[in-house]
Amino acid sequence: MMNSLKEIADTIAKYNQVVICGHIDPDGDCLGSMLALGTALKKQGKKVRLVLERTLPDNLSPLEEDWDYCYTDDFVFEPEDQLLIVLDSGALDRIPELPPHKLPIINIDHHMSNTFFGDYNYVDERAAAAGEIVYLLLEEMGIEIDQKIGYYIAVSIISDTGCFRYSNTNPRILRLMADLLEMGIDTASIYKDFLASHPLRKIRLRGLVYSRMKTAFDGRVAWVVIDQEMLKEAGATVDDTGSISSELRDIKGVEVGVSILEREPGLIQLGLRSNDYVPVNEVAMIFGGGGHLRAAGARVRGDLEEISKKVLQKIGEYLE
Amino acid sequence: MMNSLKEIADTIAKYNQVVICGHIDPDGDCLGSMLALGTALKKQGKKVRLVLERTLPDNLSPLEEDWDYCYTDDFVFEPEDQLLIVLDSGALDRIPELPPHKLPIINIDHHMSNTFFGDYNYVDERAAAAGEIVYLLLEEMGIEIDQKIGYYIAVSIISDTGCFRYSNTNPRILRLMADLLEMGIDTASIYKDFLASHPLRKIRLRGLVYSRMKTAFDGRVAWVVIDQEMLKEAGATVDDTGSISSELRDIKGVEVGVSILEREPGLIQLGLRSNDYVPVNEVAMIFGGGGHLRAAGARVRGDLEEISKKVLQKIGEYLE
Numbered sequence: 001m002m003n004s005l006k007e008i009a010d011t012i013a014k015y016n017q018v019v020i021c022g023h024i025d026p027d028g029d030c031l032g033s034m035l036a037l038g039t040a041l042k043k044q045g046k047k048v049r050l051v052l053e054r055t056l057p058d059n060l061s062p063l064e065e066d067w068d069y070c071y072t073d074d075f076v077f078e079p080e081d082q083l084l085i086v087l088d089s090g091a092l093d094r095i096p097e098l099p100p101h102k103l104p105i106i107n108i109d110h111h112m113s114n115t116f117f118g119d120y121n122y123v124d125e126r127a128a129a130a131g132e133i134v135y136l137l138l139e140e141m142g143i144e145i146d147q148k149i150g151y152y153i154a155v156s157i158i159s160d161t162g163c164f165r166y167s168n169t170n171p172r173i174l175r176l177m178a179d180l181l182e183m184g185i186d187t188a189s190i191y192k193d194f195l196a197s198h199p200l201r202k203i204r205l206r207g208l209v210y211s212r213m214k215t216a217f218d219g220r221v222a223w224v225v226i227d228q229e230m231l232k233e234a235g236a237t238v239d240d241t242g243s244i245s246s247e248l249r250d251i252k253g254v255e256v257g258v259s260i261l262e263r264e265p266g267l268i269q270l271g272l273r274s275n276d277y278v279p280v281n282e283v284a285m286i287f288g289g290g291g292h293l294r295a296a297g298a299r300v301r302g303d304l305e306e307i308s309k310k311v312l313q314k315i316g317e318y319l320e
Numbered sequence: 321m322m323n324s325l326k327e328i329a330d331t332i333a334k335y336n337q338v339v340i341c342g343h344i345d346p347d348g349d350c351l352g353s354m355l356a357l358g359t360a361l362k363k364q365g366k367k368v369r370l371v372l373e374r375t376l377p378d379n380l381s382p383l384e385e386d387w388d389y390c391y392t393d394d395f396v397f398e399p400e401d402q403l404l405i406v407l408d409s410g411a412l413d414r415i416p417e418l419p420p421h422k423l424p425i426i427n428i429d430h431h432m433s434n435t436f437f438g439d440y441n442y443v444d445e446r447a448a449a450a451g452e453i454v455y456l457l458l459e460e461m462g463i464e465i466d467q468k469i470g471y472y473i474a475v476s477i478i479s480d481t482g483c484f485r486y487s488n489t490n491p492r493i494l495r496l497m498a499d500l501l502e503m504g505i506d507t508a509s510i511y512k513d514f515l516a517s518h519p520l521r522k523i524r525l526r527g528l529v530y531s532r533m534k535t536a537f538d539g540r541v542a543w544v545v546i547d548q549e550m551l552k553e554a555g556a557t558v559d560d561t562g563s564i565s566s567e568l569r570d571i572k573g574v575e576v577g578v579s580i581l582e583r584e585p586g587l588i589q590l591g592l593r594s595n596d597y598v599p600v601n602e603v604a605m606i607f608g609g610g611g612h613l614r615a616a617g618a619r620v621r622g623d624l625e626e627i628s629k630k631v632l633q634k635i636g637e638y639l640e
Contacts, residue, residue, distance in 0.1 A: 164484045165516075167508035171498035178491035178498075188487035192595075196485075196570045200539065203571055207530030210523050219520065250516045251523055275512075 001121060005133075008106060008122045009140040012041070015082040019103070021051040022130075023089040024096055028159025028194050030088040031060055033130040035067060036152035037087065040134075040143045051075055053096035058239070062193050063155070072096045077103070088130035091115045108133055128168040131156025135176055150180045154190050163191045205234035209244055215254070216312055217319050222248035223258035225308055228265065238263055245271035246295075256280065256315050260308050263299070268307050270298045278318045286314055321441060325453075328426060328442045329460040332361070335403040339423070341371040342450075343409040344416055348479025348514050350408040351380055353450040355387060356472035357407065360454075360463045371395055373416035377559065382513050383475070392416045397423070408450035411435045428453055448488040451476025455496055470500045474510050483511045525554035529564055535574070536632055537639050542568035543578035545628055548585065558583055565591035566615075576600065576635050580628050583619070588627050590618045598638045606634055 003011075012018070020038050022030035038048045051070045056063065077099055084103040089095050090111040107118025110127040127133050131153045138145055145153065157177060161169045164177075181187060205226075213224045226241055234240075241261050248257030256278050259271040270287060272280035274294050281296040287307075289298020300307055323331075332338070340358050342350035358368045371390045376383065397419055404423040409415050410431040427438025430447040447453050451473045458465055465473065477497060481489045484497075501507060525546075533544045546561055554560075561581050568577030576598050579591040590607060592600035594614050601616040607627075609618020620627055 165508065165511045167506070169501070169507060171501045174494045174498035174501065178494035181489070181491045181494065186487070187489060188485065191485045192570075197572050198570055199572050200535065200542075203530050203533070203567075207527055207533070210527030211531055213523070213527070215520065222520075247523075250512075250518055252517050252519050 001116065003120045003122055005122060005137060005140045008108065008120055009137060011104075011106060011120050012083070012085070012137075013141065015046070017047045017078070017080045017082045018085060019049050019051060019077070019081055019083070020085045020087065021089075021095050021098070022087045023094040024053050026052065026056070026060065028060060029129045029131055029156045031056070031063055032152045032154075032156030032159060033087045033134045035063065036131060036134045036149050036156065037085065037137070038067065039149050039152065040138050040141075040145075043146075043149075044143065047080075049081075051096055051098065058199065059194060059197075072098065075099065077101050086118065087134070092117045108137070126170065128166075128170055128173050129157045129160035131160070132173050132176065145180075145183070147183060147185070150183050150185045151190070154180050154185045154187055155194060158187060158190050159194055163187075163195055199240065201235040201237075202240040205231070205236040205240050206247075208234055209259075213248060217316055219251075219253045220255045220319055221258060221312065221315055222251050222254045222256075223260065223308075223312065224248065225260045225262075225304065227262040227304060238269075241271075245273045249273040249275055255319065258311060258315065260304070260311060262304050266301055266303075268300045268302065268304060270300065270307075270311060272296045272298075272315075278315065283311070283314050283318070287311070321436065323440045323442055325442060325457060325460045328428065328440055329457060331424075331426060331440050332403070332405070332457075333461065335366070337367045337398070337400045337402045338405060339369050339371060339397070339401055339403070340405045340407065341409075341415050341418070342407045343414040344373050346372065346376070346380065348380060349449045349451055349476045351376070351383055352472045352474075352476030352479060353407045353454045355383065356451060356454045356469050356476065357405065357457070358387065359469050359472065360458050360461075360465075363466075363469075364463065367400075369401075371416055371418065378519065379514060379517075392418065395419065397421050406438065407454070412437045428457070446490065448486075448490055448493050449477045449480035451480070452493050452496065465500075465503070467503060467505070470503050470505045471510070474500050474505045474507055475514060478507060478510050479514055483507075483515060519560065521554055521556040522560040525551070525556040525560050526567075528554055529579075533568060537636055539571075539573045540575045540639055541578060541632065541635055542571050542574045542576075543580065543628075543632065544568065545580045545582075545624065547582040547624060558589075561591075565593045569593040569595055575639065578631060578635065580624070580631060582624050586621055586623075588620045588622060588624060590620065590627075590631060592616045592618075592635075598635065603631070603634050603638070607631070 020034050022034050034050050038050050042048045049070050050067055053072050085106045087108050090113045105118040106120045109123045112125045114123040135153050208230050209224050215222050244259040245257040255275050257273045261269040263269045274280045279293050281291045284291050284296035284298045287298035287300045340354050342354050354370050358370050362368045369390050370387055373392050405426045407428050410433045425438040427441045429443050432445045434443040444453055455473050528550050529544050535542050564579040565577040575595050577593045581589040583589045594600045599613050601611045604611050604616035604618045607618035607620045
């Protein structure tokens with residue numbers, strides 16, 4: 001069942017001790033919206049705990065010291081805990097594993113695929129970021145958005161819109177960000193800290209990737225094989241390969257960008273991004289994966305070279 | 321002398337035959353604002369000519385067919401021309417070379433360094449883009465911003481704010497862009513077309529650059545020498561080296577990103593970008609160049625290796 005924002009606000013108002021969590025592998029939207037809501041509720045005198053599965057990934061390290069986070073490996077519910085708020089998570093199996101509990105759950109999300117797993121649900125798929133909904137919720141609750149809360153909202157929004165580059169950018173979020181700028185929030189430095197601060201090893205890996213990248217089908221496909229050897233040479237990890245297929249897609253004339261990553265010997269991960277007409281989710285499905293029309297992926301067991309050949313061949317069928 | 325926007329609007333209203341130009345080496349802001357103003361004035365029944373120095377650079381090619389541009393090599397003023405409007409240009413020596421004329425000049429710009437060269441001047445240095453001022457001017461003139469004009473304004477703004485990544489992004493421009501989005505302007509595809517569509521040779525050059533990049537002073541400087549050999553190997557041109565120093569600055573822990581480009585044998589171009597505390601304009605000045613506190617450059621004649629050594633040494637003095 002879908003609740004109104006007012007029902008969500010009224011429900012939260014009733015409880016004094018709240019546990020908040022997001023999804024596993026937290027991103028800037030997830031953690032930013034957790035911190036924004038957590039800080040706001042704390043300001044109201046509530047006792048708030050933020051739960052994570054593990055220490056923060058590298059790119060979120062600027063938020064490391066901002067909260068005394070709880071981690072699932074030693075997390076226990078306290079008898080006084082009254083409410084669990086889940087942010088930015090499409091389904092319960094996407095959240096960190098928690099001990100059994102009987103707390104009511106509030107589910108606040110912007111994923112179209114949300115399963116409405118909460119006792120209370122507010123899912124706004126037009127929102128570009130969970131932080132956008134938290135902003136509206138705080139307004140509804142009459143909690144003033146101060147500098148600190150505004151900063152977390154901005155982190156959340158800038159992360160999930162790629163600093164307004166992605167097509168999820170909407171008028172509401174731009175106006176909201178204008179208000180935050182007027183409060184003195186420095187969006188350019190948030191962009192820098194969270195989206196444009198790359199570990200050296202990632203740039204070294206780009207050197208190898210762009211040098212070894214190949215094109216096929218008259219330049220309509222740009223593809224690269226990243227094997228263990230290459231990761232080792234750059235001192236890079238699987239985490240550093242993240243956006244390679246979209247980077248290749250951004251080459252002029254390219255319709256499909258493909259990264260073929262050897263995660264471990266015999267386990268191949270495909271990253272597929274297209275621009276206009278190749279439904280890469282269909283290609284991914286052939287290899288047991290899935291995803292969106294223009295962004296998809298798969299994990300396959302087998303021989304690196306054989307799989308590469310087959311992937312190129314399958315993509316070629318869509319280019320004819 | 322600085323005029324009001326209303327004075328500018330009233331002045332333009334008086335004339336029926338207008339010539340518009342921007343600065344040499346036009347960028348998205350320059351051309352976008354020329355097209356926005358030109359289209360709007362044409363809609364009012366004026367005869368409008370847009371003057372360029374040469375055919376558009378590669379990255380502006382989506383705007384090639386949008387107008388029947390005039391080029392300076394065969395441009396003559398017509399006896400009926402009444403007014404010259406110069407957009408996005410800090411000084412008269414920044415505009416394409418025009419034949420002698422006695423037309424009144426309107427100077428509309430957002431550069432702090434503007435010399436107020438016009439008979440009428442409107443310089444708003446808080447504006448992130450010339451297109452932002454054109455938007456306000458059209459509102460003042462009561463000209464409806466239609467889809468086409470809105471598109472050009474968006475191209476201008478997205479270009480000069482790096483799609484809202486740069487610190488010039490202001491609340492007004494975000495609200496203005498929200499209005500454009502509501503009109504159906506697709507900012508994500510403008511971003512894609514103008515800022516994220518790289519020629520293959522540019523990416524090949526990145527492969528070489530990132531592979532040969534070096535760090536110095538405990539990783540606080542990332543630098544690369546790009547010689548003629550390297551450009552040849554990538555099939556790249558000097559144009560493709562544009563943002564390399566800022567890309568190097570975006571590496572974690574790096575304070576100064578440096579590109580040392582051999583434009584031609586014996587002619588070295590320095591690109592210097594810093595993050596927080598090195599005044600790279602001072603470094604550039606040592607080599608006869610200049611620029612901003614965090615973004616500067618210089619052209620030096622001399623030996624590639626010697627100059628590289630000296631640049632690193634000078635930067636080092638600021639890091640102590």
